[in-house]
Amino acid sequence: MATLRDSMIELDPIFGVVGDEEKVSAYVKEELAGMYDEYEADALGNQYFVQNGTNPRVKLMLAAHMDEIGFVVHHIDDKGFIYFIPVGGHDSRVVINQVLAINTSKGLVKGVTGSRPAHIVSAEEQKKGIPIQELHLDAGTSNKAETLELGVRVGDYITFERKGEYLNGGKVFTGKAVDNRAGCAVLIEVMKRLKTKAVAPTVYGVFTVQEEVGLRGAQPAGFRVQPDVALAIDVTLAGGTPGIQDRELPVEFGAGAAIKCYDSGLAVPKKLTNRLVETAEKYAIPYQREVLAKGTTDGHAIALSGSGVLTGCISIPSRYIHSAIGCVHLDDLEHCVQLIVKFIEDFTEKI
Incomplete structure (x- = not known):
C-alpha cells in the first residue's frame, strides 16, 4: 500500500486526460481495496467510495478530480x-x-x-x-x-510524456499531472486514515471526471450523493517565484493547506470556512486563507447540485500549474490530509 509520498510518484504518470480517466480510476480502486464499505461508479466514470459513519443522518462528500489537461x-x-x-x-x-x-x-x-x-x-x-x-x-x-x-x-x-519525481530527493514533487493527482493522493490518504477511526458522518470519497472542461463530472456526483457538506480537494496557484508579485498570488508554497474563502465560481459560506479554520487552529495544523481571482474547482458544481450543498475547498499550493512540470510540496499534502481528517473527526452534526 502506497504512502502519501509514493502515491504522487505512482499517480502522476498514469494516463488520464479528460474523457479517458479509466486507468486512474483503476489505480484508485486497487489502492483503496479494503478501505470502503460500499463502491459505485456512474455512467460518466465518477468513482464513489463510501465509509459508513455512526450517524447515518449526516453525509459528507470529498471530491478530487482524476482528469488532467x-x-x-x-x-x-x-x-x-x-x-x-x-x-x-x-x-x-x-x-x-x-x-x-x-x-x-x-x-x-x-x-x-x-x-x-x-x-x-x-x-x-x-x-x-x-x-x-x-x-x-x-x-x-x-x-x-x-x-x-x-x-x-x-x-x-x-x-x-514525463515521469514525475521529487526534485533532488527533497519534498518538492514535479510532474505532468499534479493538477489534480495531488488531490487524488490526498483523498486516498484521507480514506485510509479514516478507516481506522469511528466518525459520525458517512463519508463519500468521490473521484470525479472531466473537471478540466467545465466541472462536468462533479455536478451529477453532487446530485447522486446529496451531501450535507462537501469539500473539493484541488490544487491552487502559489506565488513566490520570480515574476509574480505577492499581491497577485499570496498563497505560499510549502506553508500549509489553503482554506478557500472565494474564487470565481464559489463563495464559500463563512460558517464553513470558520469551522475549517477553527479545526486547523485547534490542532495546530499549518494553514492559510485562499482567495483566487480567476479559476474554480469541482466545488462550484457541487454547491449548485440538487437543492444546493454547503461546499468548501481545501487547496494544495502548486507552482507552474497546467504545464508538464507542475510542482507541489509534500508538507502541504500532509497538512491537507491532517486538516480534512480532523474536520471529519469533529464533525458530529450538520453545520
Missing part, C-alpha cells in the same frame, strides 16, 4: 504528421519541443511537437507563441498509413 488528435495528414487541439486550459508557449504520448487502441504512441527551425524564424515570429492548432506531432512515420498502423486515430487523447 491534454490534447486530442484532430487530423492526420498524408505525410503522417498528427495535428491536435487542446483539451482543457493550456499556455501554448509550453507545448513546443515536448514529447507527447497518444493513448491508442494499441497502447501509448510517442511523438514530438515540431515547429519551424530557429534558423528560418523571423524576428517577428520569435516574439509570438505558436498556437497549438499550428503545431504538429511527429511520430517518426513517413506517411499516413504508417501512422495509422501505429494505432493512432482521430479522437485519441494525448498527454505529456
Whole structure:
C-alpha cells in the first residue's frame, strides 16, 4: 500500500486526460481495496467510495478530480504528421519541443511537437507563441498509413510524456499531472486514515471526471450523493517565484493547506470556512486563507447540485500549474490530509 509520498510518484504518470480517466480510476480502486464499505461508479466514470459513519443522518462528500489537461488528435495528414487541439486550459508557449504520448487502441504512441527551425524564424515570429492548432506531432512515420498502423486515430487523447519525481530527493514533487493527482493522493490518504477511526458522518470519497472542461463530472456526483457538506480537494496557484508579485498570488508554497474563502465560481459560506479554520487552529495544523481571482474547482458544481450543498475547498499550493512540470510540496499534502481528517473527526452534526 502506497504512502502519501509514493502515491504522487505512482499517480502522476498514469494516463488520464479528460474523457479517458479509466486507468486512474483503476489505480484508485486497487489502492483503496479494503478501505470502503460500499463502491459505485456512474455512467460518466465518477468513482464513489463510501465509509459508513455512526450517524447515518449526516453525509459528507470529498471530491478530487482524476482528469488532467491534454490534447486530442484532430487530423492526420498524408505525410503522417498528427495535428491536435487542446483539451482543457493550456499556455501554448509550453507545448513546443515536448514529447507527447497518444493513448491508442494499441497502447501509448510517442511523438514530438515540431515547429519551424530557429534558423528560418523571423524576428517577428520569435516574439509570438505558436498556437497549438499550428503545431504538429511527429511520430517518426513517413506517411499516413504508417501512422495509422501505429494505432493512432482521430479522437485519441494525448498527454505529456514525463515521469514525475521529487526534485533532488527533497519534498518538492514535479510532474505532468499534479493538477489534480495531488488531490487524488490526498483523498486516498484521507480514506485510509479514516478507516481506522469511528466518525459520525458517512463519508463519500468521490473521484470525479472531466473537471478540466467545465466541472462536468462533479455536478451529477453532487446530485447522486446529496451531501450535507462537501469539500473539493484541488490544487491552487502559489506565488513566490520570480515574476509574480505577492499581491497577485499570496498563497505560499510549502506553508500549509489553503482554506478557500472565494474564487470565481464559489463563495464559500463563512460558517464553513470558520469551522475549517477553527479545526486547523485547534490542532495546530499549518494553514492559510485562499482567495483566487480567476479559476474554480469541482466545488462550484457541487454547491449548485440538487437543492444546493454547503461546499468548501481545501487547496494544495502548486507552482507552474497546467504545464508538464507542475510542482507541489509534500508538507502541504500532509497538512491537507491532517486538516480534512480532523474536520471529519469533529464533525458530529450538520453545520
